Amino acid sequence: MDAATLGGFLAAVVVSGAVLLPATLGTIVTELSGATNVGVEGLMLFGAMVAYGTAFTTGDVALGALAGTIAGGVLSLTHAIPVVYGRMTQERQLVLGLILVYLGDALSRLLGAPYVSKATKALDMRWEVPLLRDLPVVGEALFRQYAFVYVTYALAIALWFVLHRTRLGLHLRAVGEDAAAADAAGIAVDRYRLGAIVIGGCLAGFAGAVLSLTVVRTWTEGMTRGRGWIALGLVTFANWHPLYAIAGTLLFGGFEAAQFRIVTDLPGIQYLLGILPYVAPIITLPIV
Helix, strand or coil: CCCCHHHHHHHHHHHHHHHHHHHHHHHHHHHCCHHHCCCCHHHHHHHHHHHHHHHHCCCCCHHHHHHHHHHHHHHHHHHHHHHHCCCHHHHHHHHHHHHHHHHHHHHHHHHHHHHCCCCCCCCEEEEECCHHCCCHHHHHHHHHHEEHHHHHHHHHHHHHHHHCCCCHHHHHHHHHCCCCHHHCCCHHHHHHHHHHHHHHHHHHHHHHHHHHHHHCCCCCCCCCCCCHHHHHHHHHHHCCCCHHHHHHHHHHHHHHHHHHHHHCCCHHHHHHHHHHHHHHHHHHHHCC
């Protein structure tokens, strides 16, 4: 593999990881609050549809990403309100999350029908860093990337800072670790938990926006193809740590990029590479 091919592969890995990372971060925030939301797949689908539809209609890619992010947060309210104020058990939260998967899928198919495979110029653009963009191997991967890719990795760093260096993050983790003790200390447990679920939904919606506006660059039904479920597995793989999540999403994004970027003469190898992102969590999670 020459330098140009390796550089292209690394760039594809970074982009593939950028789709998984916001959804993983959102799930980390949700679970640190003591709640569980397995409906990430549905939130990503709905966010991807709203983001692309908004960008297609308005011609503004930033507005599309914002709309997709908000859409994920609004849809997550259907999970947050029953969980927080209905005092739902963990088992019922899982069932409600599964319902959210199908709800997000159904809404995206219903409302996204006019935009299926419709082309738009309102798509994510590349940001290039002069001089550094021409570096061999890493230039394309790190310094000639799409704008939302940079935003995604910046979000992981920002979230790490909030969770581990601010009073807000301390209170959120306290709510998840011992809600009764947090309540006794004067922390608004319900408010923190509700906010965490909604923020998790917003991040999942942004992940969908990155998928439709940056990676696939169109809208097709069911385009997430299980990425939401991979994000759920990555939370445990990353030990609920935003910075470890970066490494995890790059690893699993590499499995996805490999099936399109690595050329081989072995028959059927592309199908094996295609299932690796789904098999890998089964192998790694018990080890973790």
